[in-house]
Amino acid sequence: MREIDLAVIGGGYAGMACAAAAAARGVRTVVLDRKPAPGSKPHTTGILVKEVADAWDVPRYLTRKIAGVRLYAPGGASFDLYSPGYYFLATDTPGVLRWLAQRAKVRGAAVRFGEHIEGFKRQHDRWLIRPTDLVTRWVVGADGARSMVARQAGLGVNRRFLVGVEAAFENVRGVDGDHLHVFVDSQLAPGYIAWVVPGVSETQVGLACKANRAPQLNRFLQQLSKRFDFTHAVEVSRRRGLIPVGGLVRRTSREGVMLIGDAAGMVSPLTAGGIHTALGYGRVAGVALADHLLDGGPDPAAVLRRSVKPFGFKQAMRWAIDRQPPNALVDAMLKLGPVRALAQAVFYHHRGLMSRAAWRDLAAGCFGHSPNHNTCP
Template identity: 45%
Template sequence: MKDTAAYDLVIVGASFAGLACARAAAIRGLRTLVIEAKTDPGARISTTGIIVKEAADEIDIPPHLTRTVHGVRLYAPSLRSVDLFAPGYYFLTSNTADLMRWMAREAEAAGADIRCSTRLDRVERQGDRIFLPQTGLRTRYLVGADGARSTVARLFDLGRNTRFLTGLEIEYPELPEADPDFLHCFLDSRLARGYLAWVAPAPGFFQVGLATNGDTKPDLKAFLAHTEKLFGFSKVALKERRSGRIPVGGPVSPFAAPQVLLIGDAAGHVSPLTGGGIRLAFRYGRRAAQLIADHLTRHGPSPERVLAREIPAMRKKLLLRRVMDAAPPNWLYDQVIGTPLMNWFARKVYFHRRAWTGDSLENFEQRIRSRV
């Protein structure tokens, strides 16, 4: 007789990683459940939701949920700026709440169950199953996709994030004085120590925020005052505000135990340099599902053994994180902005290696500026 209270896979957290994992697992035939503490996957969003091209290549997102942005306008503390492009490269800014809801619907359409307003507070091992007392359910495998302060990591004594950036962000319905063709990024060790501030055009609104390391308290009001003449914030009504913590300590260790695995922010799958984690969430959320399915249904190897070889160590980015945490002086930013070396480095950070070599930077930039 089939155990109606049993799942092959329970995923804790309807996050980018959790929902990507759920959809892939359900497609591969696993009876899959996502439990989420929030009332709905799109509630209380704490991420800007900027999707780099590499992440857009991992998952096909409906265009009405995103806005395409090709350039980065990088500012020094003096507000002197340089415009950066890379042929063939783009970013997608998103309506993150609706994107999460869409991903949840896609997971459900594939066959996964999603239970919101459901918290994980205790677990018990029962033979070859993991029992979740608060739900009365058992599972063959448990995945923690429950954020930087993962409950799954705590309950199973797995590695936990210890280094964070603290971010504050607000939304405006419009910013008529902002150029919508750019991600506006601000280097300023006084206002955004260890990271940067940003103004990002999103679908139907603008996101404005900054993040700092543990040495400085974020002061978004000071940033708004500093850039008021560029964007005219005082002329527009505030729409929404949020805050969150970004793990920047690299992959946690251990990230798995027998029948248990961490993915996404819970696993530290976030760039220590840029704080970007959506691409890794999509990639390793789906990859974890593939490996778990192979393990449970096709006698495949333990998922954690395979992932341990595939997940990048991020050593160079951890080293660069130390440089950013040291907070280069503002006079240095002002001096190097727009120099060939700085432009080269900024393009490496923002555009990676995905620029198309069959097009010149000059031709690409001309097409973008003329909107051809």
Template identity: 35%
Template sequence: MQTVDVLVVGAGLAGLHTARLLALRGLDVIVVDRRRSLTTGIRTTGIFVRRTLDDFDLPDELLGPGIRDVLLYPPSRRSPIRLTSDRDEYRVADMAAVYGHAREAAESAGARVLLGVRYAGVSAGPVRHAGVSASLVRFAGAEPVAARFVVGADGARSRVARDLGLDVNRRFLVGAELVHPIAPGADAPAFHCVLDPRIAPGYLGWVVDDGRHAHVGVAGHPGAMLPGVRRTLDAFAADAPGRPAPAGPVERRGGPIPVGGVLRRLACPAGLLVGDAAGAVSPLTAGGLDPCLRLSELAAAVTADYLRTGDESVLGRYDGGALRSRFRGRLLLRRAFAGIRSPVLAEAAVAALRGRAGRAAAARILFGDGSFPDVPRLADSTRSA
């Protein structure tokens, strides 16, 4: 049985980015994922916001053209509100290629990425192996690993979180999306958003393209998505605004989206959570790519300092309660959004955004920089502690 410093469960963007940062700090890191290929099981549209593009090094060739226009449609689909920024606010990525790039970066830093390995559980208490205190991590059909620390990057319904006794996500949206090729040379891309509780109760339907593919999706509260997410998506896609004529095969994506905010208890002496497992998703916009990268920076700094010093007080810096306080306004707006249950109310909500104040508020949410706390500063304070 081998011993490692850190075992990361989940080879999504959060897990791979955390693994890379830990490996760069000289730690022995293994990443496991039950998928045999990172091109399967993609759940996200891949929309990166301007703040992420400014702060993180994402290869330009993996990103679609910049998007400056957002169109907000009421249930009637008539007279959408167009919001235009003077900067590129969004770019939609080829997520299969992004995951491949993140894997290559993690492996170049020294982390080992093992696919087709299914996590089966972690010991309730520490064990001694090779002279160090570690957790015994079990896998289906593979030898266990003794890990000094476990990072749960295994998604919204994290099993690692449950096994470590950490908080778990309890509030979700469920989303589904169709991806299909589009003809090159189409009009400049825009982000089309439809507020209609009949198709997306508590959230919205969307159409956006990455220059090569159109993404048509819906998301809403699971209990209200009737007669089912897939049928709702197909009905929406049939006449979705801004949808070009499809060509070629269709790819389907989907999965749960945690919208309860960052979880309070994110870390313990055996491990911590990142990405969707940590609830690192904007409660209002349901965007998770920017939060997962930022939280991974803090997670890596805290993990490295804890393993170096053995001081459990270091883990207190990975405080979900402190991060959660930055989301109070968005959590309140999430509850208000969830209360829009009829098309009449949705029409009224969109009408309220047509005035100057409403448009300014919408632009602040859609084009603002406050989607997630600036955690690299906290990471720096952790290293100096």
């Protein structure tokens, strides 16, 4: 048996951020993931918000800056949203995941792929990780939306999901590379949106909808062929996955075990973005674990709980979106200044209506002095 301090189950965004922070401080850390290698079979579009770009030095060659959002109403009209100085990063997702794994290794974590963890068992004051040779003081469940760690430890589990599907193409023409193209259509993508992302080397086309519906990617592709040129397009990969949108799970820790990232429901119920929170809270967890394990600091799960911001407004918006307003109403609403201002707040203010900047944009949208270059053809 090999004795360690921390076993991180899941080598995605949350797991690698946590492991790197803990290992850098001297915690004996092992990351275990069932995939054959870091970055293989990604299930995410991988868009990073600017806040991630500011906090994490993701190498430039793995990213592509996109400043604008072009929002398409169901009837086909579109308008553009910008926020001065703000941008999103499309990413080479496998490349970013490999970079995160390498970063964790450099900081001292052992990273073991091809290890499907079946469970863990209490042995005195340690956990025995099955089927491995590891005995650990703490287990972190960073194992995604359907967390095995959560179920085994009797913690809270995600109950509300969107299902997302995406295809990546080479040689799509006519896609304006300065915008994320976002399609609102309650028939095509009930409960969420469809998208076209001019990525680093490919064009990513996807949609997500409520988990009780089958995502109609082929129907969306047919619609898109009238707008963009797919004549020479070659599909190079497909991704699919569940997005938990029910907010934080009820119980995220017990003695010697804690959940982070999707496993804990740390995903915006409104935008369904989870990479920013997976990285940020993963790092907080890693630092808190190091303080606790090395210096007898406070319970790391309590430290993490205190730092997690509730999704209050976003959860209320999720409720409204789940009601699926008919397309005719969506068309009418997207012509209104205040609704466009709300869209601006959703895309560009990740603290939502809790931020002063969001209120400034909302007021501008309502009273006609929008700082953005909204256009409606």
